[in-house]
Amino acid sequence: MxxxxxxxxxxxxxxxxxxxxxxxxxxxxxxxxxxxxxxxxxxxxxxxxxxxxxxxxxxxxxxxxxxxxxxxxxxxxxxxxxxxxxxxxxxxxxxxxxxxxxxxxxxxxxxxxxxxxxxxxxxxxxxxxxxxxxxxxxxxxxxxxxxxxxxxxxxxxxxxxxxxxxxxxxxxxxxxxxxxxxxxxxxxxxxxxxxxxxxxxxxxxxxxxxxxxxxxxxxxxxxxxxxxxxxxxxxxxxxxxxxxxxxxxxxxxxxxxxxxxxxxxxxxxxxxxxxxxxxxxxxxxxxxxxxxxxxxLQHMPVLPQVRTWNVEDEHAANETMGSEGAPEGIRQLFGKRFVVSVELDPPRGVNPHRVLEAARTVWEAGADAINIGDSPMARVRLSALATARLIAEQLPVETILHFTTRDRNLMGLQSDLLGAHALGIRNVLALTGDPPGIGDYAHATAVYDINSIGLVKVLAGFNQGQDASGQKIGGHTAFDIGVGVNPTAEDLDHEVLRLQQKLEAGAGFIMSQPIYAKEQLERFLDRFGPLPVPLLLGVMPLVSYRQALYLHNEVPGITIGTEILAQFEHVQDGTALGIDMACALLDDLESVIQGVYLVPSFNRVEPLLPLIAYIRQKFSTKKRS
Incomplete structure (x- = not known):
């Protein structure tokens, strides 16, 4: 938009x-x-x-x-x-x-x-x-x-x-x-x-x-x-x-x-x-x-209408996504290019037009993947699976499905994952999920039959041809399994242990919470050691001092240092400063990351476009192992 x-x-x-x-x-x-x-x-x-x-x-x-x-x-x-x-x-x-x-x-x-x-x-x-x-x-x-x-x-x-x-x-x-x-x-x-x-x-x-x-x-x-x-x-x-x-x-x-x-x-x-x-x-x-x-006023010029998905669009998308261009999983990109993924939240209602427009905007700017939140912050949104499918029908772009264990029992989550694979979804970020108490339905019951580590095990089992109980599923799935990590966790030893368990369970790539200083990741890597799988670094460019204060004090998993807060305190519009800081952060950490996971502020993707352009200009020719 x-x-x-x-x-x-x-x-x-x-x-x-x-x-x-x-x-x-x-x-x-x-x-x-x-x-x-x-x-x-x-x-x-x-x-x-x-x-x-x-x-x-x-x-x-x-x-x-x-x-x-x-x-x-x-x-x-x-x-x-x-x-x-x-x-x-x-x-x-x-x-x-x-x-x-x-x-x-x-x-x-x-x-x-x-x-x-x-x-x-x-x-x-x-x-x-x-x-x-x-x-x-x-x-x-x-x-x-x-x-x-x-x-x-x-x-x-x-x-x-x-x-x-x-x-x-x-x-x-x-x-x-x-x-x-x-x-x-x-x-x-x-x-x-x-x-x-x-x-x-x-x-x-x-x-x-x-x-x-x-x-x-x-x-x-x-x-x-x-x-x-x-x-x-x-x-x-x-x-x-x-x-x-x-x-x-x-x-x-x-x-x-x-x-x-x-x-x-x-x-x-x-x-x-x-x-x-x-x-x-x-x-x-x-x-x-x-x-x-x-x-x-309808006979006068009006705002351009957002492109509406229909049967003709589906046919066009399928033509675009032929056998050569169809997404096959994000790990195919690692080692070929510096990967750029952008997070988009599904809409709060039934109309997907705005998120589809945003997806097209970032894809045209050079994004390789779009990751879709699963009712983040425990607020009701359109199904992440449905949103991922709609995006895949319109664009030849990888989609990374955030999938939580909060809302589904063990049987239901396995059914949804098999359905996702049947619909062509190959990339899944395994998450435990925010508790309902922080969202719109504080009285709702969380399920949590398993946690994110257990979910990785379920996905890895599907890739081996069996469900959580060891029953054959009639074939092998081809999920690329991602997991999250918080480099700024207060209990760093616990975070290191959980990441080790996720990797042992079968995780194939990592996506971090947004960080704002290279020392935050370096401190974690000093404790963990070299990562054996690709890492997409979480980056959420700041736009204002007020936003920085809010993120630092009220959003779990995000820590913004006092030095950065001080730089924003007297800046009228911090958008350009936030982009500059993000570029500098990527420059500092390029040797230890294989891509970036961009989170837009207030779901506005347009401010991210200069950052995507910078990444494509500087990093696209560099291979990553």
Missing amino acids: KSLADALRDPTWIIGDGASGTALMAAGIDPAALPLVPLRQPDTLMNLHLQYLEAGARLLETQTFSANGSKLAALGLEADVVLLHRRAAQIARHARDIFGEPAWIVGSIGPLAQPVASPVMESLTHEEAVDYYRPVVAGLLAGGVDGFIVETMSDIPTVLAAVEAIREESLLPIIVSFAFSPEGATRYGLTPEQAIEAMGQLPGGPPQLVGANCGSGPAPLLDAVIRMAPRAKDLQIPLAAFPNAGQPAMVANHVHYPASPHYVATMAPALAEAGCRVIGGCCGTTAAHIQAIAQT
Whole structure:
């Protein structure tokens, strides 16, 4: 999936989502508790995101509009602001994973409880405002947003504080949206002309989009957009529009928004013609409004559709994967080239399009293999086996199936493994699996009839023509058996012992947990000795200081040294630094590894492409024994 920055540069239309607050209140949530929904009712929020995706939205806003510390205090609420925003972003990403199509998540940043630097009203200083916004930005980045929307703004000083807090930490795209009344100005008297002029002079450059939301119904909002359009065109700033479903009124003790989906949608072509690149909805709009907008704009250029698998694709894939090109097992590559494998997680739902698109992207960039997680972190995902098969049907690339003993008894796991072999899967990474207690189904029962060592023995037995009980299986499988190792384990003697047992059981290659310093692997090898089988080194390039802190403190098996953390602490966008560190790590360890196992941050493969290109340029001509 392309980045949001690239998508916004394309001459295409992106449909935004609709209201979250009014929709959640309609679902029975207390208005005073709306900022805490990501922590208290995550499933309700995720289902709302899914409704908008199914209606046609491809830009989702996090439920964080009033979640800054200033607003929470004014509402009498308390919460960990960083955690609240991280969870909101994760819930939106979860919904996107379930939906399976390309979509982008933008972190919603609303006004503070007071204006900023006002000459006539009690207000916050610029420094105080930036301090309120910093944890907001930190949480959204930790949750993996693709960009930010600074929305429902009424004054320029608040915009300046929010944008400064964002740009201190990130180079991701920013949308700034103002709320204009039907009279044509914000609550502090800012006109559309003044707003767009100020955005053209924003320190650090204008935002990627400027627009209008809330404040009024579709017709007054269209008027505000038209007033911004000439100067926006001069400044080459695309516009965005998120109208309310009309002016609200109290009907039978309930807030009622009168504009129907059909009426709101009739304004969409005019908004598009005025220069709006993103069109969605605000207060009172529902999934029906978004669906009507999407249908109205369908005759205009739309986002490219992800390639859909069908019978014709299967035939084409089979033609590509003829007898000469069909994958035969990853060990055929060792000794011929430096192997590059990329980890992809299956989707959270039934739609595999996004993971298939990612697989094609990394294969075209030069990846030799794609390894597929088996519901990692004990969270429910599409079957890893089904995902591996779908990828193999479309691409002549090796797939490495992660296979855990957590969810299957001894009989079931043997049946699935035999089925995998019948479907052409040859590479299996034998894992015990994360316990259910850390995932979505803490009450689920783990099986663990055997551990990863026992699973290696089962696979090796299949290769010898018999099952776990010694019964003949009518032939010999040809599994290439991989195992994991954690070079940074606290109990290094235990980790060494387990790897020895895995190798004795029949393992043919090793994949390590991600490491960040050559000393981490050297320390393990000093204790273990030379490895008798190929090693794929785990590498997960860091992208930010917040991500590094999260991985170091909350993800089992990953250790990031203080020296590396210090290098990221004051870097605005750490993507390039993370890639440089990964390249240097591979340079340092090239003599003891036979390949690399790349793990993308937030399931985004595009940042890995420069690293794959570097590997292919430097290592592809080098043979490994």
